[in-house]
Each structure stands twice: as structure tokens, then as C-alpha cells.
Amino acid sequence: GQQLNQSPQSMFIQEGEDVSMNCTSSSIFNTWLWYKQEPGEGPVLLIALYKAGELTSNGRLTAQFGITRKDSFLNISASIPSDVGIYFCAGQLRSNFGNEKLTFGTGTRLTIIP
Amino acid sequence: DTEVTQTPKHLVMGMTNKKSLKCEQHMGHRAMYWYKQKAKKPPELMFVYSYEKLSINESVPSRFSPECPNSSLLNLHLHALQPEDSALYLCASSQDPYRAGGVNEQYFGPGTRLTVT
Numbered sequence: 001g002q003q004l005n006q007s008p009q010s011m012f013i014q015e016g017e018d019v020s021m022n023c024t025s026s027s028i029f030n031t032w033l034w035y036k037q038e039p040g041e042g043p044v045l046l047i048a049l050y051k052a053g054e055l056t057s058n059g060r061l062t063a064q065f066g067i068t069r070k071d072s073f074l075n076i077s078a079s080i081p082s083d084v085g086i087y088f089c090a091g092q093l094r095s096n097f098g099n100e101k102l103t104f105g106t107g108t109r110l111t112i113i114p
Numbered sequence: 115d116t117e118v119t120q121t122p123k124h125l126v127m128g129m130t131n132k133k134s135l136k137c138e139q140h141m142g143h144r145a146m147y148w149y150k151q152k153a154k155k156p157p158e159l160m161f162v163y164s165y166e167k168l169s170i171n172e173s174v175p176s177r178f179s180p181e182c183p184n185s186s187l188l189n190l191h192l193h194a195l196q197p198e199d200s201a202l203y204l205c206a207s208s209q210d211p212y213r214a215g216g217v218n219e220q221y222f223g224p225g226t227r228l229t230v231t
Contacts, residue, residue, distance in 0.1 A: 003156060033219060042118075042204050042222035043157065088156055094218060101170070102220060104156035 006089055006105030014113050019076040021087060021108040028069040029091035033102070034061075038085045046087075047074070076110075084112055117141075118223035120205050126229045129195060135226045137188040137205030146188040147220060148180060149204040157204055157222075163188060195230045202227055 006023045013019060023032070031050055035043035047058050049065035049072060056063055062075045072089055089105035118139045127133050137146065145164050149157035162170035163182040177199075179191040188205055206220040 031218070035222075040202075040225075040227065042120075042206075042225045045219055045221060048219045086154075092218075100218070101159055101162075107154070107156055109154075 002103050004089060004091055004103055004105040006108055008108060009106065010109040010111065012111045012113055013079055015079060015081060017079055019079055019083070019110060020073060021089075022071060022073040023089035023091070023105045024071045025091055025103070026070070027093075029093050029103070030069065031092040031094055031100075032063070032065050032072040033090040033092065034063050034072070034074050035088045035090065036085045037088065043088060079110075079112060081112055084110055086110070118205055118207055118221055120203075120223035120226050122226060123224070124227045124229075126231060127192065127195065128231055129197075131195075132191070132193045134192065135190040135203055135205075135228075137190075137223055138186055139207040139221075139223075140186055141207065141209075141221070142185075143207035143221075144185060144210050145208045145218075146182060147206040147208075148178075148188070148190050149206065149222075151202040151204055151225070161190075192228075195228075197230050200228055200230045 004023050004025050033048050034046045036046055037043040047056050047063040052069050053067045054065040060077045064073055087108045090102040092100050092102050094100045121136045147162050148160040150160055151157045159172050160174045161180045166182045177194050181189040202225045204225045205223040208218050208220045
């Protein structure tokens with residue numbers, strides 16, 4: 001199925017650094033979701049965005065819904081070891097007919113160098 | 115509480131076995147989903163149930179058979195699987211698939227790691 005372009009594919013950073021990743025699509029969405037997945041676990045919802053231009057924070061995480069509705073970014077400030085994992089964006093086009101599928105990005109693998 | 119539970123955590127089965135995966139949520143969500151995830155890939159949608167009715171089947175082979183006994187439970191029955199079906203199987207739920215203006219984020223369970231030998 002369709003996947004969103006997510007970059008970078010992987011990041012190797014030192015503890016304390018800030019992280020930025022983004023997701024782009026050729027089609028519009030009216031919801032953007034960001035998930036984090038650790039090895040052997042299911043994705044955990046971090047942030048949900050519902051309006052173009054919306055900027056939302058969750059602790060050290062900040063995400064924005066692009067004004068074109070075709071992109072979103074996620075920033076993590078002052079990274080800590082527990083931030084390690086794979087981050088997935090997901091776009092959704094909600095409608096009155098329900099059953100809106102999630103279109104996932106290809107994932108960004110975050111590794112923290114000791 | 116945004117918890118979706120899945121059992122078992124790990125499952126090893128032969129190609130002639132029949133087994134079932136179970137998923138449960140008590141958030142009052144009316145949509146439930148099965149996903150398959152291969153290593154280093156995003157989840158791939160398999161089935162969607164809305165109000166206990168199958169609404170989406172993403173052309174999944176018939177050796178996978180979903181069942182939704184009630185609004186809190188979702189099963190995936192497995193029969194005659196192939197080694198390439200080995201993957202992490204994820205269940206998810208969301209509040210109300212028909213509320214376009216409302217919150218409808220999907221919450222995932224921890225998954226069942228399936229190995230087919």
C-alpha cells in the first residue's frame with residue numbers, strides 16, 4: 001500500500017541533542033499522528049494533529065501540521081536514552097463515511113550514541 | 115486509560131496448526147483493527163471492524179479469519195499458515211469511525227510475535 005515519505009531514515013545523535021524528523025505526502029490529510037515504537041512492542045501514540053498549521057506539544061515533543069496539509073514534522077528537544085526507538089508518522093483522511101485508514105510513513109530510527 | 119491488550123505475546127506454530135490471536139479493549143471504542151508488521155517496516159492494515167461488523171478486508175488470504183464476538187473483543191484465527199506469515203500482529207482500536215469531526219486516533223496493543231515453522 002501507499003507509504004508516506006519520512007526522513008531521515010535513521011539518526012545517530014548524542015544525548016542532549018535536539019531531533020527533527022518530517023513526513024511528506026503527495027495527497028492531503030486532515031489528521032496527522034505521530035507514533036513511537038520500541039523493539040517487540042506496539043506503536044504508542046505521541047501526538048495527534050487535526051488542523052492545518054496546528055502546533056502541538058507533549059513534554060519535550062513538538063509536532064506541527066503543515067499548512068498545505070501534505071506534511072508534518074516532529075521535534076524532540078534535549079534527547080534522553082529512553083527516546084530510542086522507531087518513530088512513525090501516519091496520515092488520515094477522515095470523512096463522514098468512517099473507516100478512515102492510516103497511511104504510515106516509512107519510519108525514522110533514532111539511536112543515541114553514548 | 116488507553117490500553118489495548120493482546121494474547122499471547124509470542125506464538126510458534128507449525129504450518130498445519132490452528133491457533134487464534136486475541137485482542138481486548140475496554141475504552142468503549144467501536145472500531146477495531148488487525149495489522150501485520152514485518153521487521154523494520156510500518157504496520158500494514160489487514161482488517162477493520164466497525165460496530166462489530168467487518169468493514170474492510172485488505173485482500174488478506176483466507177488462512178487468516180477475523181472475528182469480533184462483541185465490541186470489546188477481536189480475534190484472529192490462523193490456519194495453514196506459511197513461514198512468510200511470521201510477523202508481529204498488532205491490534206488497534208479507535209473511538210468512533212463515523213465521527214468525522216471528533217477524535218478518532220488509533221491505539222495499538224503490544225502485539226503478538228508469530229513464528230510459523
